[in-house]
Amino acid sequence: MDRKMTRFCLLVTLCSLAGLVLGGTVSRAEMQQCLVTDSPTNACLTADPTEKTVEGMGMGVVAGAGAAIGAVWQLRQNND
Structure with missing residues (x-):
């Protein structure tokens, strides 16, 4: 894999992991707020x-x- 593709995969993976954590946290907080x-x-x-x-x-x-x-x-798009 070339360097650009490796960076792209790493960026997508890290953003997905951040979304995973934030999405789980937000849905938990929403459930707690709903119950109180x-x-x-x-x-x-x-x-x-x-x-x-x-x-x-x-x-x-x-x-x-x-x-x-x-x-x-x-x-x-900006680089082209």
Whole structure:
């Protein structure tokens, strides 16, 4: 693999990992905030916290990878 491709893969991996952590944290915080309200909704009470966390982590990975690809795309457009 050449140097540019290695950097690209590293950037996508690191951004995806950051998205994974942030997505999981945000979904956990959202669940906690939902439960401490004065009148929690039925959807809030019946939601599986693990499922919601995994869902948030998945969205974070996709968002992180998309951000990395978008950043590389923008850099390539500016260099041309």
